[in-house]
Amino acid sequence: MAATHLSPFPAEIEDPVTYKEAVALFARTGHKAAESTVRRYVEEDELKTARVGKVMYVSWTDLLEAHFKRTAAKLRASSDWP
Template identity: 55%
Template structure:
């Protein structure tokens, strides 16, 4: 029997941030990265980007994974 209807019991949080916001969030945690680095991660990891007017928005969760990869690469 195939599943024909899936109900998600909660709303998925949208964690979209601008490159500038992401840079500030990382700085607040003591892991400062520049806006240029955030842009590079987006390009290198081919992260999905949404456009809001003149701003590009990217998932902060995706950036956290890119940051983890970056840290792992620097230490290994």
Template identity: 50%
Template sequence: MAITSAIPHIAGIPDPVSLDEAVALFQRTGHPAPKSTLEGWISQAGVTKVRSGKHSYVSFTALLEIHAVKIRARDA
């Protein structure tokens, strides 16, 4: 899977992904997560979210780890 747009430089986030891009990427996995759910998980986990222009960005690695934990727990 690849991020759909050029990767912006976001200070403090080595592998930024916008929340909209993350929603689209997780949709492809068969384990979708709506934007509101991702925002809740990000807040609960204390992951840094940076707004740049119209988009909010987070670490894709952090989001993948959170997603994996939440999906495992949901499907257990």
């Protein structure tokens, strides 16, 4: 009898994180983002998501790019950004 095992991570996303994991990772970068902010990034930038059971995953790389875009814009608007 062959054992079948489903991966708990979605195959279509290369670097999957949950929204809660993303919040914790952003906090470690020094640029905190609330879960509602992460959800807004996903919605506004139409980031690809995948659901496994009740858990929603999104690409960490895509979230970083979305966060960078907004953070860089804020820095340029509020300082002497070159």
